[in-house]
Amino acid sequence: MEKKTKRRDFLFTATYAVGAVGVGAVVWPMIDQMNPDASVKALASTEVDVSAVDPGKTITVLWRGKPVFIRRRTQEEIAEAKSVKLEELKHPEKDEDRAKNPEWLVMLGVCTHLGCVPLDQKGDYNGWFCPCHGSHYDISGRIRKGPAPTNMEIPEYKFVDANTIKIG
Amino acid sequence: MSEHEYIPKSKVGKWFNDRLPLLTLANHLTDYPTPKNLNYWWTFGGILTFCLITQIVTGLVLAMHYIAHADMAFQSVEHIMRDVNYGWLIRYIHANGASMFFLAVYIHIFRSLFYGSYKSPREIIWIIGIIIYLLMMAAAFLGYVLPWGQMSFWGATVITNLFSAIPLVGEGIVTWLWGGYSVDNPTLTRFFTLHYLIPFLILGLVVLHIWALHVPGNNNPIGIDIKKPSKDTVPFHPYIVIKDGFALLMFMIVFAFFVFYTPNILGHADNYIEANPLVTPAHIVPEWYLLPFYAILRSVPDKLLGVIAMLSAILILAALPWLDTSKIRSAVFRPLYKQFYWILVADVLILGYVGAMPAEGLYLLIARIATAYYFLHFLVVLPILGFKERTTPVPLSITEPILGGSPNLAAVKKKDDFKNQ
Numbered sequence: 001m002e003k004k005t006k007r008r009d010f011l012f013t014a015t016y017a018v019g020a021v022g023v024g025a026v027v028w029p030m031i032d033q034m035n036p037d038a039s040v041k042a043l044a045s046t047e048v049d050v051s052a053v054d055p056g057k058t059i060t061v062l063w064r065g066k067p068v069f070i071r072r073r074t075q076e077e078i079a080e081a082k083s084v085k086l087e088e089l090k091h092p093e094k095d096e097d098r099a100k101n102p103e104w105l106v107m108l109g110v111c112t113h114l115g116c117v118p119l120d121q122k123g124d125y126n127g128w129f130c131p132c133h134g135s136h137y138d139i140s141g142r143i144r145k146g147p148a149p150t151n152m153e154i155p156e157y158k159f160v161d162a163n164t165i166k167i168g
Numbered sequence: 169m170s171e172h173e174y175i176p177k178s179k180v181g182k183w184f185n186d187r188l189p190l191l192t193l194a195n196h197l198t199d200y201p202t203p204k205n206l207n208y209w210w211t212f213g214g215i216l217t218f219c220l221i222t223q224i225v226t227g228l229v230l231a232m233h234y235i236a237h238a239d240m241a242f243q244s245v246e247h248i249m250r251d252v253n254y255g256w257l258i259r260y261i262h263a264n265g266a267s268m269f270f271l272a273v274y275i276h277i278f279r280s281l282f283y284g285s286y287k288s289p290r291e292i293i294w295i296i297g298i299i300i301y302l303l304m305m306a307a308a309f310l311g312y313v314l315p316w317g318q319m320s321f322w323g324a325t326v327i328t329n330l331f332s333a334i335p336l337v338g339e340g341i342v343t344w345l346w347g348g349y350s351v352d353n354p355t356l357t358r359f360f361t362l363h364y365l366i367p368f369l370i371l372g373l374v375v376l377h378i379w380a381l382h383v384p385g386n387n388n389p390i391g392i393d394i395k396k397p398s399k400d401t402v403p404f405h406p407y408i409v410i411k412d413g414f415a416l417l418m419f420m421i422v423f424a425f426f427v428f429y430t431p432n433i434l435g436h437a438d439n440y441i442e443a444n445p446l447v448t449p450a451h452i453v454p455e456w457y458l459l460p461f462y463a464i465l466r467s468v469p470d471k472l473l474g475v476i477a478m479l480s481a482i483l484i485l486a487a488l489p490w491l492d493t494s495k496i497r498s499a500v501f502r503p504l505y506k507q508f509y510w511i512l513v514a515d516v517l518i519l520g521y522v523g524a525m526p527a528e529g530l531y532l533l534i535a536r537i538a539t540a541y542y543f544l545h546f547l548v549v550l551p552i553l554g555f556k557e558r559t560t561p562v563p564l565s566i567t568e569p570i571l572g573g574s575p576n577l578a579a580v581k582k583k584d585d586f587k588n589q
Contacts, residue, residue, distance in 0.1 A: 031344075034347050034354075034358065035343065035344050036346075036347060036354075037354070040347070060446055062445065064350060065348060065349055065445055066349060066445065067446050113329075113471060114329040115325040115328075115329040116322065116325065116326065116452065117448040131448060131450050131451065131452075132322075132448060132452045133466055134527050134528055146469075147469055147470070147471055147474065148471070149470075149472075
């Protein structure tokens with residue numbers, strides 16, 4: 001015999017549902033308070049003067065608490081970055097897509113493995129080398145060897161004028 | 169538990185005990201029958217309780233002087249070291265206390281592994297113990313971040329980034345943990361809060377751990393069930409209290425040696441450099457007690473799988489009571505298990521060693537072999553061993569091997585048959 005749904009069952013279900021919504025409404029603020037606050041979000045962009053950077057040099061600036069590498073690449077480096085075949089790459093990306101202006105490579109200086117700061121002009125590909133767990137990046141910041149899963153991230157940036165980059 | 173209901177002698181005691189039976193509890197704890205053959209490996213439970221209380225007391229005092237702010241944390245720790253009366257002593261006890269805590273917990277865990285203390289009916293004690301161990305690792309990690317040195321900062325970065333390996337939601341979780349886009353002040357303040365909270369969670373779990381222990385009673389070096397109370401048991405007080413007390417004194421000598429003679433040998437010099445988000449130290453290593461798991465993480469070339477392997481290495485211990493199929497608890501009567509046990513000990517030590525070395529070349533190869541063996545031990549060796557191994561005869565009681573026989577003739581006969589097989 002099939003169990004008949006009673007008025008009381010409806011009341012129970014309705015009570016549980018309202019209770020769950022209530023608990024959710026209280027729990028969410030407790031969880032969301034840990035997300036980035038307004039003051040952290042307010043510091044979301046940085047302008048950098050790059051007029052003093054010579055070809056073959058990298059500067060590191062702090063953006064959102066993270067290092068950003070700005071490298072003025074030499075012609076040989078650009079040629080090398082462009083010559084790499086996409087099928088050789090673990091995370092295939094064209095150099096043109098990573099550096100809109102091939103002379104300037106702007107990327108987050110954060111290893112995509114576990115977040116260390118890779119060292120400049122080190123490693124097997126003359127790009128960057130992460131000392132923490134041995135990831136090698138090429139001169140376009142693409143992962144070539146080691147545990148990192150993806151290329152170093154390119155942040156949102158634009159040239160405000162010829163010598164100023166706005167990151168974020 | 170005592171056979172008789174405890175009745176306090178004094179009138180006031182009886183009046184109080186009728187309303188809150190604390191004296192009954194105290195009586196249970198002092199009279200608690202313990203196997204009389206417990207060796208010194210069994211003293212680490214008491215030692216661990218001492219370690220927990222030491223950490224809570226010294227931590228409480230440090231929190232009176234420490235400032236959880238990215239701009240001031242490093243200076244406040246130096247202030248503790250130089251200006252606060254006995255601050256150096258309290259901080260060194262707390263910092264080395266963490267290492268001593270882990271030293272004791274590893275001995276405690278390997279004691280369980282050798283004598284099969286995790287087996288029925290003690291699975292819940294064991295699982296609570298694993299949860300305590302996980303919380304200890306969390307507390308140690310969070311605490312290591314608080315001085316806001318280079319290792320603090322980069323250790324925090326690497327460990328929180330482990331969560332980014334989770335597909336889809338990983339990055340969101342990491343940002344949520346940080347409270348920003350990198351490890352920064354919001355991260356430090358919440359880590360301080362959680363570091364303060366966890367020891368009290370551990371304290372609560374320790375109560376459950378001991379409660380669960382007092383239901384079946386202690387395991388013992390020959391791993392047999394004993395009648396309680398009987399000729400095979402002694403009351404906890406004074407017998408075990410004195411033995412634990414003596415072992416604790418020996419342990420405190422080691423503890424004091426580190427605190428007074430080499431207070432920084434277990435730490436990293438890099439942590440005396442203030443946190444700098446632009447420079448990663450050349451060689452990031454966790455504290456020694458996390459090295460075996462760090463080696464497992466690094467031995468897997470894939471990020472997500474590496475994290476999964478590391479977590480599994482700990483969580484697999486919770487399944488141990490069911491992975492070990494042998495009915496015999498103590499390794500004393502398991503000639504093959506005894507050998508595999510020592511291979512596992514060596515394997516974990518090797519993992520710890522390669523965890524401290526750069527992840528390349530021969531070290532990486534050794535780490536991979538040792539990682540594979542670690543899982544092989546739990547997933548293949550232990551389940552098969554329970555069926556294949558020929559164990560040696562187990563005595564019927566603790567006194568039997570000494571008195572040379574058991575009053576139970578039927579049982580003796582059975583044992584002889586077993587020998588003649």
